[in-house]
Amino acid sequence: MKYIKILILIVCIFNCHSNHELIRKDYSLDSNLNNQNYSISSFNESGQKVMILFTPTIWKTEILFDDDKSLIHFFTKKDYRVYFIQMNQSKNHLDQAQEALRNLLRHIKISEYNLGGISTGGWHISNIYRGWSSDLPKASKIFFLGTGFDYNYPHSFPKQYDSFLENTNLHPYPRFFLNPGLMKYWKGGEIEVILPEAELNIPSDIPIAFYWGKIDSISPSESIYPIYRKLKNPKLWMELSIANGMAKDYDQGSLLLGDETTEDVFSEIERWLED
Amino acid sequence: MRNIFPRILCITFCLQILISCSTPKIALQGKMFHPKTTDDWNLSLEYFPSSQKFTRKNPVILCHGLAANRNYFKINEDNSLVSILQKQGFDVYLLELRGRNAAGKPGIWFGEHTYDYNFDDYVKEDVNTAITEVLEKSKADKVNWIGHSMGGMVVYARLGTYKEDRISNLITFGSPFFFPEPNKTFRMLSHFSFLSYIIPVIPTESLAAARQRIPLLKYSEAGIGNMIYHEPNIEENVLESLRLQSVNNVSPTEIQQFADWSEDGVVESEDKKIVYSSNLNKIQIPTLVVWGTRDNLSPSHVTRRVYDEISSKDKSIHIVGRSQGHSQDYGHTDLLIGKKAAEEALLPAVNWLVDRNKELKLNQ
Numbered sequence: 240m241k242y243i244k245i246l247i248l249i250v251c252i253f254n255c256h257s258n259h260e261l262i263r264k265d266y267s268l269d270s271n272l273n274n275q276n277y278s279i280s281s282f283n284e285s286g287q288k289v290m291i292l293f294t295p296t297i298w299k300t301e302i303l304f305d306d307d308k309s310l311i312h313f314f315t316k317k318d319y320r321v322y323f324i325q326m327n328q329s330k331n332h333l334d335q336a337q338e339a340l341r342n343l344l345r346h347i348k349i350s351e352y353n354l355g356g357i358s359t360g361g362w363h364i365s366n367i368y369r370g371w372s373s374d375l376p377k378a379s380k381i382f383f384l385g386t387g388f389d390y391n392y393p394h395s396f397p398k399q400y401d402s403f404l405e406n407t408n409l410h411p412y413p414r415f416f417l418n419p420g421l422m423k424y425w426k427g428g429e430i431e432v433i434l435p436e437a438e439l440n441i442p443s444d445i446p447i448a449f450y451w452g453k454i455d456s457i458s459p460s461e462s463i464y465p466i467y468r469k470l471k472n473p474k475l476w477m478e479l480s481i482a483n484g485m486a487k488d489y490d491q492g493s494l495l496l497g498d499e500t501t502e503d504v505f506s507e508i509e510r511w512l513e514d
Numbered sequence: 515m516r517n518i519f520p521r522i523l524c525i526t527f528c529l530q531i532l533i534s535c536s537t538p539k540i541a542l543q544g545k546m547f548h549p550k551t552t553d554d555w556n557l558s559l560e561y562f563p564s565s566q567k568f569t570r571k572n573p574v575i576l577c578h579g580l581a582a583n584r585n586y587f588k589i590n591e592d593n594s595l596v597s598i599l600q601k602q603g604f605d606v607y608l609l610e611l612r613g614r615n616a617a618g619k620p621g622i623w624f625g626e627h628t629y630d631y632n633f634d635d636y637v638k639e640d641v642n643t644a645i646t647e648v649l650e651k652s653k654a655d656k657v658n659w660i661g662h663s664m665g666g667m668v669v670y671a672r673l674g675t676y677k678e679d680r681i682s683n684l685i686t687f688g689s690p691f692f693f694p695e696p697n698k699t700f701r702m703l704s705h706f707s708f709l710s711y712i713i714p715v716i717p718t719e720s721l722a723a724a725r726q727r728i729p730l731l732k733y734s735e736a737g738i739g740n741m742i743y744h745e746p747n748i749e750e751n752v753l754e755s756l757r758l759q760s761v762n763n764v765s766p767t768e769i770q771q772f773a774d775w776s777e778d779g780v781v782e783s784e785d786k787k788i789v790y791s792s793n794l795n796k797i798q799i800p801t802l803v804v805w806g807t808r809d810n811l812s813p814s815h816v817t818r819r820v821y822d823e824i825s826s827k828d829k830s831i832h833i834v835g836r837s838q839g840h841s842q843d844y845g846h847t848d849l850l851i852g853k854k855a856a857e858e859a860l861l862p863a864v865n866w867l868v869d870r871n872k873e874l875k876l877n878q
Contacts, residue, residue: 392818393831394838414836454808456837464815465822468694481740482697482810488843 261304261315268342276335277326279343282311286320289349290512291378293336294325295358295426295495296433297457302424302495303357309496310357310384313505322347326363332433336363337371344375353512354378358458358491361386362435368442381441382448382508385455385494387462389437396457397434404429415457416492424496439466446473448511450504452489453480475511479504537758538751542588542596544608548617549647551639555627556617558610559647560584562596564877566603571873572682573605573652575644578760579663580772581718583615584608586760586851587662589752593856595660598864603874604658607648611640611668614762622714629715629765633664633772634783637671637790645680656682658867662850663688663811667781670820674793683870685802685863687849690812691791691820693776697810699737700776707773710766722761726754741810744845747852756851794820800828802866804859806844807835830866834859 266279282304292310294300300323304311311321324339326332344352356364361383368377390397403409404427411427412419441447449467451460460478467476479489486499494504544560551557564570576587576595587608588594599606612631613620620627648657659669659681666689672678696704710716725731725739732739739745745753767784775781780791801824805817814833821831834844840858842848849859 392821394833396837399837399839409839414839417836453810454835454843456807456835456843459807459837460813460815461818464694464819468819476695478695478697478813480697480810482699482737484698488808 261312263304266343266346268339268346270338270342275327276329276331277324277339279322279324279339281320281322283315283320286315286318288317288319289347289352290314290319290321290355291340291343291352292321292323292355292357293360293363294323295360296326296328296362296430297359297426297428298495299424299426300325302421305424306496308498308501310505313501314509317509324363326360326433328429328432330432332363333366333369337367337369340367341372341375350376351379352376354381355508356381356383356386358385358495359430359433362388362433364441365435365438366440369440377442378445380446380448380512382450382511383463384450384504384508385452385458385491386449387455387458388435388439389465390434390462391437392461395462396459397430399456400430417454417490418492418497421492421496437466439470441470441472443471446475448475448477448508450477450479450494450508452491452494453478453482454488455491455494457491477507477511479507538755540585540588540591540755540759542591542594544596544606546616547647547651549643551612551643553635553639555612555631555635555639557612557640557643557647558584558614558616559644560608560610560616561651562600562606562608564603564605565597565600566877568603568874568876569605570603570868570871571875572654572656572658572871573607573648574599574658574660574867575607575609575648577609577611577641577644577659577661577665577668579661579665580768581716581762581764582663582760583762584610586756586847589755589760589851590856593860595850595860595864598856598860599867602864602868604867604871605652607644607651607657609640609644609665611636613765620715629763630767631765632767632784633668633671633781634788636664636668638676641668641672641678642676645678649680656680658683658685658871660685660863660867661687661689663690663846665689667691670794670797671781671790673799674796675788675790681799683800683802683867684797685804685867686820687804687859687863688806688809688812688817688846689803689820690816691781691794692779692816693781694779694816696776699741699810702736703738703741704773704776707770710770710773713766716764716766716769719761719763722757726757741846743847743851744808744842747842747845747848749853752851756847794823795825797824798826800870801826802830802832802863804832804834804849804863806846806849806859807833807837808843809846809849811846828870832859832862832866 264281269275485503544562547559548556666686782789803821
């Protein structure tokens with residue numbers, strides 16, 4: 240019996256060390272209380288470095304923090320305080336995204352932060368600093384993870400997605416992601432009102448990085464490169480693929496969560512942010 | 515140093531033995547012609563007539579890519595591009611550019627010809643000779659051109675830079691015409707281009723055969739296979755045939771030119787006086803651009819830029835990958851020889867060509 244107790248104690252100690260506990264805090268900063276346009280939450284408020292994320296619209300936000308291998312787990316372990324802004328579908332999403340970021344910055348009173356657009360969440364950032372108040376800081380760096388912008392070509396994702404929505408027999412797996420285990424995080428829903436304008440208006444002194452999956456069918460490289468090419472900012476183009484030394488060719492799902500994602504994707508982003 | 519040449523000879527001899535071991539046979543065989551270019555190189559054209567009671571007015575020329583010969587257009591037999599075109603009533607001419615074995619293997623050190631040609635020779639001489647020969651044989655006014663990889667690039671260059679008006683329609687499969695932001699493997703391969711100043715030929719034919727015959731060599735591949743195809747998307751026997759029968763040696767000057775392009779980001783002549791890429795907007799003939807979503811040599815953002823810059827009023831895209839409901843994300847060569855390439859990549863392209871070749875001649 241004594242040995243069993245010791246064994247249980249060892250297991251408990253081991254679990255304490257292996258589980259990184261995330262503490263989530265929700266904010267009520269939206270002035271429109273009846274019909275909320277966005278919601279904001281934070282993780283690891285004691286973190287020294289600040290990262291603000293715009294979360295995907297077609298994925299549930301849990302994909303970013305539910306699992307030990309998730310993006311928010313990774314960055315909070317690296318001493319990041321992570322805020323995420325979740326936008327609701329609205330024609331005015333660009334203005335509302337700006338309002339959300341403004342309200343958050345005024346509330347948390349920080350001078351330095353990095354901004355990230357995750358999947359379709361990146362669409363909200365495309366004009367985020369248009370008419371920006373001079374009393375508020377701009378991001379030190381911006382990264383996009385699996386965000387496409389220019390879909391003005393035949394058979395592009397929005398057209399495929401429309402036919403997917405119209406045909407109830409179609410399944411998002413394997414068309415949009417390859418790991419069926421991620422089905423529980425799939426949200427889907429309409430995207431038409433928030434589709435980007437194939438332009439990115441970010442002040443040219445902010446470095447921007449584009450991380451894209453080789454076989455991402457939602458944000459394929461052809462929907463990113465025209466934007467990347469035009470940018471005058473310091474910029475990084477990062478293909479996540481076997482040909483670039485990664486463990487696999489990344490699709491949209493595995494960009495967000497997967498066994499090798501921490502090393503191949505999140506570590507790459509962290510290295511660039513720290514550089 | 516003085517012992518290096520006997521060693522090279524010995525290795526070459528062993529590799530030749532490996533190549534000459536039994537190779538799978540391709541049943542699809544046509545009639546061979548060997549037109550001569552004005553600078554005295556023999557090319558090969560293999561002719562396959564329409565298998566219908568009619569023939570479409572303009573024949574089709576098929577052209578292979580870098581380090582390849584014509585055979586991979588036939589490996590899939592009934593499901594090959596040659597066969598599908600024949601069934602749709604096209605006369606098909608399968609082209610081999612200079613330096614390929616069917617028209618006489620160049621010498622390594624000596625001989626009438628050695629491996630000293632480049633991309634400019636293909637564009638200026640070989641494409642011209644092939645079109646002239648096919649028009650003469652078929653009595654047609656124009657040809658349709660289908661190129662895979664470099665087989666499409668040679669026509670982008672010719673249409674944009676020379677006043678070539680004998681091509682009615684163009685289909686390209688995985689043909690890049692810009693080289694921005696190359697990935698690690700591509701950069702690594704470019705770094706080896708210094709070898710082209712030292713050795714008289716890049717022995718890709720022997721290396722591919724060795725890779726097939728000695729399975730352990732897959733561990734020394736350094737990701738090259740992944741650049742060329744997505745292995746799970748190709749049947750084993752087809753892959754065997756690809757390695758043993760469809761790979762050709764590469765001229766060092768040709769490989770140096772590709773390395774320069776990956777440095778400069780654009781396709782240009784060897785002397786850099788012509789930037790072929792900047793003439794892409796002069797292309798005005800109907801064009802279909804086909805790309806695979808996993809292609810590492812012609813990534814989709816590069817191929818989309820090609821599509822955007824071509825100024826034809828009649829231009830189309832066919833994307834082959836899961837996003838379009840297909841079985842797989844296609845790699846560079848899968849587009850022609852993938853497990854379901856016939857239905858997912860080739861038939862849609864041939865249907866596009868059929869729509870632009872309605873005029874028929876009844877066969878006697």
